[in-house]
Amino acid sequence: MIDTLKHRLHAKSAALLISLENRLDHIMLAWLGLAGLASAIRIAVSPIHTNVPDFATYAPYILLVFAPAVSLLLALRWFANGERASQPQTRLARLGKWRGVARHEARNHELYGTTGIMVSLLVGMLINVPVRAAEYLTAMPALSGPVPSWLATLHTLMTADVVLMSSLYVIAFVAALRKVPLFPRMLAAVWMVDLAWQLLTAQLVAGAPGLPHSVAVPLQTLLDGNVKKVLISVALWLPYLLLSARVNVTYRNRVPA
Numbered sequence: 001m002i003d004t005l006k007h008r009l010h011a012k013s014a015a016l017l018i019s020l021e022n023r024l025d026h027i028m029l030a031w032l033g034l035a036g037l038a039s040a041i042r043i044a045v046s047p048i049h050t051n052v053p054d055f056a057t058y059a060p061y062i063l064l065v066f067a068p069a070v071s072l073l074l075a076l077r078w079f080a081n082g083e084r085a086s087q088p089q090t091r092l093a094r095l096g097k098w099r100g101v102a103r104h105e106a107r108n109h110e111l112y113g114t115t116g117i118m119v120s121l122l123v124g125m126l127i128n129v130p131v132r133a134a135e136y137l138t139a140m141p142a143l144s145g146p147v148p149s150w151l152a153t154l155h156t157l158m159t160a161d162v163v164l165m166s167s168l169y170v171i172a173f174v175a176a177l178r179k180v181p182l183f184p185r186m187l188a189a190v191w192m193v194d195l196a197w198q199l200l201t202a203q204l205v206a207g208a209p210g211l212p213h214s215v216a217v218p219l220q221t222l223l224d225g226n227v228k229k230v231l232i233s234v235a236l237w238l239p240y241l242l243l244s245a246r247v248n249v250t251y252r253n254r255v256p257a
Helices: 002-022 024-045 055-078 103-107 117-139 149-177 183-206 213-243 245-252
Strands: 098-100 254-256
Touching (some): 002 024, 002 117, 055 117, 117 149, 117 245, 149 183, 149 213, 183 245, 245 254
Antiparallel strands (some): 098 254
16 A cells, blocks of 8 residues: 555656656746746836836846746757766765765665755745745835835845846756755855855845834844745755655765765
8 A cells, every 4th residue: 555655656756856847837827927027017006116127127027937938948058968067076965874876886786876855945946936036026116216225135046036046046956856965065155055045034124114013013024934934944944954765866876874
């Protein structure tokens, strides 16, 4: 019974992985269309203070829409032969008992690949992009004309956050999909950048002159929520990245000793 259930779950994860790999172009086109439409709606419903919005009004949304797509294309080129990359000389993941094997032996192992639970991590990194975009579009209006300095600072920081982190998570997604040996370290670095950026944003915005209390409170709640989401991701996935036999076989070319 348990073996049958495991077989079904593995088959479903393998089918989902194949779907992701074969439909990356469709996913990218869907993202461009939906994100572009959502951005146009956000601009249309925002209080624009000039008759003709300038480029600065549209620039954040151009970056929001195209940065993840460009990052995806670049990462697919960078990591085209990702699984052939050399293993790092220094091991940071030292928990557990493992035995290093040759690359060809790792590839022939039954656990080699990104199926199973790894598919959930892949999907989670990809879903992070539209989730962050939706939060940004909901919280940030389009700006045009003179605005308070605190609002300009807040808008710039939140735009940088969604553009930077969406791009980094997409790059990490492709690294995982292409079995790049450095993927676990890359994802850990992205988590650290994410946490640092949330803390930096909170500090810079809190010091912006004239920040209304009615804005400061929900902003702090939003940033706290972002930090908690990252910490939850770390708590859920870091043990898996360190101890999973599949991760170790696929990305570290080592098997349980």
